[in-house]
Amino acid sequence: MRVAAILLLVGLPALAQYTAVRDGDIVRLKDAAARTVVSIMPSHGNMAFQMTVNGKNVLRYPFHSVADFRNSCGMNGGVPFLAPWANRLDGPAFYANGKKYTFNLDLGNVRPGPDNHPIHGFLTNASEWEVVETKADAHSARVTSRLDFYRHPEWMAQFPFAHTIEMTYRLREGALEVVTTLHNLSVEPMPVAIGFHPFFQVNDAPRDAWTFGIAARTHWLLDATKIPTGRTIPVGQASSPVQLKGLSLDDVFTGLVRNASGDAVMWVQGKKERVEVSFGRNYRCVVVWSPGGPGRDFICFEPMAAITDALNLSQRGVYKELQSVAPGGTWTAAFRVKVIGF
Secondary structure (H helix, E strand, O other), X not given: XXXXXXXXXXXXXXXXXXXXXXXXXXXXXXXXXXXXXEEXXXXXXXXXXXXXXXXXXXXXXXXXXXXXXXXXXXXXXXEOEEXXXXXEOOOOXXXXXXXXXXXXXXXXXXXXXXXXXXXXXXXXXXXXXXXXEEEEOOOXXXXXEXXXXXXXXXXXXXXXXXXXXXXXXXXXXXXXXXEEEEEEOOOOOEEEEOEEOOOEOOOOOOHHHOEEEOOEXXXXXXXXXXXXXXXXXXXXXXXXXXXXXXXXXXXXXXXXXXXXXOOEEEEEEOOOOEEEEEEOOOOOEEEEEEOOOOOOOOEEEEEEOOOOOHHHHHHOOOOOOOEEEOOOOEEEEEEEEEEEOX
């Protein structure tokens, strides 16, 4: 007999399967039945920095303490959010609606980066997220936070599209879903090139014994600075197992292959442990990063709205799938993390 039923029979309250608890600047979502805990820090980029199942880490967590994470750069574990663009731009400027916008590097929030390629926007460590709901019921545990981008002149100076960002982390049946909605408050269409950079791991085998699969048909060739050249090659059989041993990956894929639910599923597996990452329809690209080497036992399946340098490649006609949000409109995308065998 289930524990909840026994408690009811003896007149004691049933234990809730789902809880959502705020402890200082951390929100913890728990699914007792799945023995899963997700920890989010809204004040540090609104980042989910830890997900454990039966005490085992699903996300890379290279920190000795929460304080170490709080003081980190935000790009070495967890689920960093990349906006207002993800990955590299080919220079300190971008195009939108046929106009060129040049960054003001004196503001200090956009770094030119290697090869003068700004990378990953400037919101990864943003502390300005506001928690608008923390809730648990019989169906899930969740937290929703909002970032009012338009209220910050130093951000608007670099990306002059007034908008808000709303993000919900939802834990349900042992799986974590991340839903992001952009609200365009400006009078022009707003290009969408955001993404996430989650670090995944399995624990029952070393990296050299991991296999992985990518649900994609098209592999973009990159130049020496990791900018797409415009040339592509077809992928072999999508999602077929590939040995990670000996590979150093920082690769861009499109033409995602979707199941009957409209999701494209990427996966990594050890002996029995397996992590599956399902990309919703508005994530049109996956960047796979797993550089290998000591202390780098992880693989990143990065949900991206567009390819690397999409804002500029679209202007040149090289990339034709750049999405945008109409004035007054919204754009929503979701990805989901499911674990097996933990």
